[in-house]
Amino acid sequence: MQSAILKKIIIIIMAVALISIILAGLMIHFALNRQFHTYLLGNEEARQEQVVRGLAELYENYGGWENLPPRFAPSRNNFFGTLRFVLDEQERVVLASRGLPMLPNPNSLTARPIYVAGAKVGTAYFGKTLFENLLTAQDRMFRTTINRSILGALLLTGILSFLVALLLARRISDPITEMNRTARAMTAGQxxxxxxxxxxxxxxxxxxxxxxxxxxxxxxxxxxxxxxxxxxxxxxxxxxxxxxxxxxxxxxxxxxxxxxxxxxxxxxxxxxxxxxxxxxxxxxDVARYRFNLEPLALEPFLAGLVQQMTPLFQKKKLRLALRVVQPATVRCDRDALTKVMENLLSNAHKYTPSGGNVTVLLEREETQAVIAVQDEGIGIAAADLPYVFERFYRTDQSRNRESGGFGLGLTIVKELVEGLGGSVTAQSTPGAGSCFTVRLPLLPE
Missing domain, CATH: 1.10.287.130 (Signal transduction histidine kinase, dimerisation/phosphotransfer (DHp) domain)
Structure with a gap:
């Protein structure tokens, strides 16, 4: 499994890296060529302007086009570059490249006017040279060096991307492989x-x-x-x-x-x-779908329950009292809540020694009604407290009849309270008593 995950992660990372590298390389290549082309065209335009100025000086020095000697033919002088011919103001050819069988189409050339003392004396026509023909040997060497540098950078980036992908893939796949091993061991019962x-x-x-x-x-x-x-x-x-x-x-x-x-x-x-x-x-756990939910005022409900169970507590010389901090109304099933309170009060009665006190407290916390049953019994050890709501869990491992029950009362309490949309918690101090707190959603006003 490790190799499969490792390969997939490496392939994904390398695919993203290579696509990014190729796109970046193409963008750099095209951008460089475009800028290089602009640079060469600028050089060619500057060269043509220089030729035009030279032709103006020739016109001025020789007093007109008709006085030019034959040695100034464009084909015999590299100074003229791509100059094809020059027309005077009467559209007559005064200079032309050697070997031209006929006058080229001026629309396929670049025309530049020639001025002497502010007056136009003619028009120079230059040939439109291909991009590659504009390159000098140094230009070609420069472009080749740049392209090789870009290619080398791309190859180096690809190698580094592979190494980084390998490290990242291992960092991601190793914990997954470890978790898979642990899950398999758990499935096998380990x-x-x-x-x-x-x-x-x-x-x-x-x-x-x-x-x-x-x-x-x-x-x-x-x-x-x-x-x-x-x-x-x-x-x-x-x-x-x-x-x-x-x-x-x-x-x-x-x-x-x-x-x-x-x-x-x-x-x-x-x-x-x-x-x-x-x-x-x-x-x-499915009783919530069968609950007979109705508005229930908790103060009279608890008062009646306390009054009903008081004789049982008096028989053991225990004092059972209700203390209402804030009245509250909830929407719940009366029978289910009765079962919850009977279980909690039965536990308090069972584990509180004679002469002790059991208090039922009613108050509100934001959007919840809080019912707490506080006793002065033997308490619950800290090691047992997290498990008191588990099925058949009893802090009294002897399971004698005097302590009674099967360890199911608090489990029933938890299932019913959660079925009503609430929660139940337990706090206890060994030798000082326990407090079980039930929280139920308040009925919206």
Whole structure:
């Protein structure tokens, strides 16, 4: 894979570089030729002007065109350059290139007037020479040197572009190859694999995200294994109890007394509760489509809930209070929110020792209603806090009946709150208590 990516990146960079180099070379070549052509034409015009001035001096020195000696024929004197012929004011040829069989067409020539003392005495006609014929040996050498320099610069630029493309391609392809290796390892179950030597760019951010994904997958895998063991434990214990009691009753070792039957019924209820919780979790993530959403004033709703659960708290000598900082109205499902609050208050009741206080706080934060349940219980260790909303996760690993539950209550809370469009967080200090905060969108006024 590395070679394929490397080749593609090199080809792309080199294609862009070569196209740029060729275009730049052509632009420089044409621009140079155009400027060189302009330079030569300027030289030719200056030469023609010099010839015209020389012809004016000849006219003035000899007193007219008719007095010129034959030695001044243009073909015999390099001074005249491309001069073809000269016409006087009567359109008569007074000078002409040697060997002309007939008078050339003046429209194909360059005409320049000849003035003496401000009066026009004739017209000089010069031939239009091809660009290549204007070049001297030095001009050709200069142009050849420039073209070779441009070609050499283009070749050197191409080589440097290839080296730069190779370095850039390796810099880009190496992290991609490393991430691909890590992803393949993760697919094979090696969740400890991580991307090393992350660059400080977008590829580095992608690699860091892949590392976080691997870490999350590892944690999820460990929680999955733990959940499987916990479910097996929570099912095995009541089933073993029911089986042993039934076998004992069949063998007439255990009497089928109301007390023993009541014990069996408790275990069946325990299994029924576990199955119901599992089913509720399975449905909670899609429950938002079945929620009966309606405007709900939280202050009277919480006051009624606190009043309803106060006898349970008083039985354990706990004080349950509602404190309203700001009233708030939300749009949510009353039954779902009741389930959320019952779970949170049940946990507070369960883990707060006798004589403690549990407070339900209602306030507002910008566009959200905030409901906080603060207890004075045993608290949650910092290592356990990030996982309290995971399925079957319990800080009490002994899983005894006194602490109760299957580790599903807070999972149900999280699923229901998120289904209502809100969020739930937990804060805790071991030995000082915990605070669970539910945030729900306020009903627009």
């Amino acid at each position: 969740l400890d694999s991580r991307v090393q030597d992350l660059p400080r760019d977008e590829l580095g951010e992608l690699g860091a995200s892949l590392n976080r994904l691997a870490e999350r997958l590892k944690e999820t895998n460990e929680l999955r294994k733990k959940m499987t063991a916990d479910v097996a434990h929570d099912l095995r214990t009541p089933l073993a109890t029911v089986r042993s009691h039934l076998e004992g009753m069949i063998d007439q070792v255990i009497p089928a007394s109301p007390e023993n039957l009541e014990s069996l019924l408790d275990e069946v209820k325990r299994l029924t509760t576990l199955v119901a919780d599992l089913q509720e979790i399975a449905q909670a």
